[in-house]
Amino acid sequence: MQDSTMISSAVRSVGKVRNDFHHHNEYEILFVEDGAVELQVGQKHYTAGPNTLILLANLEKHSLSPCSDTYARYCVTLHVPVTDMCIQDPELLNLLKNHTDTFSHCLDVSEIRDTVLDIFRRIVDCPCDIPYADQLAACYITELLIHVRGRFPQLQEQTCRGRILAVQKHLDRHFAEPLRIADICRSYYISPHYLSHQFKELTGYSPKQYLTLLRLKHAAISIHDTETPINQIADACGFSDINNFCKQFKREYGCTPTEFREKSKGDLRAIDN
Numbered sequence: 001m002q003d004s005t006m007i008s009s010a011v012r013s014v015g016k017v018r019n020d021f022h023h024h025n026e027y028e029i030l031f032v033e034d035g036a037v038e039l040q041v042g043q044k045h046y047t048a049g050p051n052t053l054i055l056l057a058n059l060e061k062h063s064l065s066p067c068s069d070t071y072a073r074y075c076v077t078l079h080v081p082v083t084d085m086c087i088q089d090p091e092l093l094n095l096l097k098n099h100t101d102t103f104s105h106c107l108d109v110s111e112i113r114d115t116v117l118d119i120f121r122r123i124v125d126c127p128c129d130i131p132y133a134d135q136l137a138a139c140y141i142t143e144l145l146i147h148v149r150g151r152f153p154q155l156q157e158q159t160c161r162g163r164i165l166a167v168q169k170h171l172d173r174h175f176a177e178p179l180r181i182a183d184i185c186r187s188y189y190i191s192p193h194y195l196s197h198q199f200k201e202l203t204g205y206s207p208k209q210y211l212t213l214l215r216l217k218h219a220a221i222s223i224h225d226t227e228t229p230i231n232q233i234a235d236a237c238g239f240s241d242i243n244n245f246c247k248q249f250k251r252e253y254g255c256t257p258t259e260f261r262e263k264s265k266g267d268l269r270a271i272d273n
Contacts, residue, residue: 001084003081003132005082005133006033006079006082006083006086006134006138006141006200007076007077007078007079007123007128007137007141008026008077008078008079008182009075009076009077010074010075010076010077010124010126010190011072011075011124012072012073012075012124013072013075013121014070014071014072015066015071016017016205020063021040021061021062021063022061022062022063022083023058023059023060023061023062024056024059024077025059025080025095025156025220025221025224025225026055026057026058026076026077026078026079026080027041027056027077027078027080027083028054028056028075028076028078028097029053029054029055029056029074029075029076029096029141030053030054030056030062030073030074030075030076030117031052031053031054031074031109031116031117031120031138032048032049032050032051032052032071032072032073033051033072033073033074033117033202034050034070034071035049035050035069035070035071035072036048036049036050036066036068036069036071037064037065037067037068037073038065038066038067038068038118039054039062039064039105039106040062040063040139041056041060041061041062041105042060042061042062044051044105045239046105046106048069048106049112050139051108051110051116052106052108052109052241053106053107053109053148054105054107054118055095055096055097055099055107055148055183056104056105057063057096057098057102058068058080058097058217058221059217059220059221060099060254063144063202070144074120074123074124074230076120076123076124076141077094078096078141080097083141084097084172084209084254086138086141087138087141087142087145089142090165090168090169091149091165092142092145092146092149092258094202095145095148095149095155096145097202098203098214099204099212100203100204100205101204102204103155103204104155107148107151107152108126109148109151111151112147112151115147116147117146118194119143119144119147119254120144121141122140123137123141126140126214132136132190135156135200142195147212149222152254161190163190164190164199164202165187165202166188167184167188167190167195167199167207168199168202168210170184170187170188171207171210171211171214172186172214173239175211175214175215175218175237176218176236176237177237177238178236178239178240179211180197181207181208181211184207202219206232211238212248213252215237215238215239216237216248216249216252216253217244218236219237219249219257220249220253221244221246222236222237222250222262223257223260223261223264224260224261224264230257230258233257234246234257245257
């Protein structure tokens with residue numbers, strides 16, 4: 001599929017899965033239909049049995065390893081910019097992005113299994129070349145997230161005041177521009193203290209941390225997917241100081257931008273072989 005589409009891939013697979021520690025430049029939603037799998041996301045470990053829904057943010061390092069003789073799953077990957085544009089409700093979009101330390105990636109959806117399974121079947125069976133395929137995809141994914149949001153309100157226990165969500169949306173859309181938190185506070189009639197406290201309740205990060213993470217993720221995607229010079233990518237993602245960018249990047253991803261690009265090329269060569 002093209003980058004302009006929301007769903008990059010949608011498959012039902014049985015048996016073997018990739019079990020090395022890796023990440024994708026896309027949101028990933030998995031549904032364990034049968035069997036069980038061991039999942040590691042960062043330092044977190046899960047055992048995902050039948051009827052488990054798995055939500056993974058882009059660039060979230062993880063590994064999967066089947067732990068039963070039979071294993072069947074649905075896997076849907078979503079193009080990040082298109083998904084961010086199509087899913088307008090920040091509460092729903094937060095289920096896919098910037099997961100905090102307290103976020104549970106595995107959800108037991110046994111009580112709504114038939115509904116979830118039906119949605120995944122529709123996603124996989126929907127031809128990508130029919131009229132309004134993208135709109136259908138957006139409807140299916142939104143429907144799924146609505147059911148998850150309703151079934152697991154604890155995922156959004158954080159305060160979700162309208163202005164805080166508006167600030168988050170502003171950062172999502174304008175991250176590459178020169179931004180000052182103080183100016184944003186004035187624009188949305190919010191005190192810096194209130195914004196800092198409530199924004200962290202919502203996302204797990206301060207506004208400044210969230211903005212930096214957002215810029216780094218977009219930079220990592222460009223480094224992974226393009227041959228654009230790294231200094232140009234840094235500037236395009238809102239970093240005016242290349243040295244600060246490299247320092248922040250290494251702190252977040254454990255390697256320099258150049259090393260990240262080389263490793264990404266190595267991963268692609270391994271897949272091709």
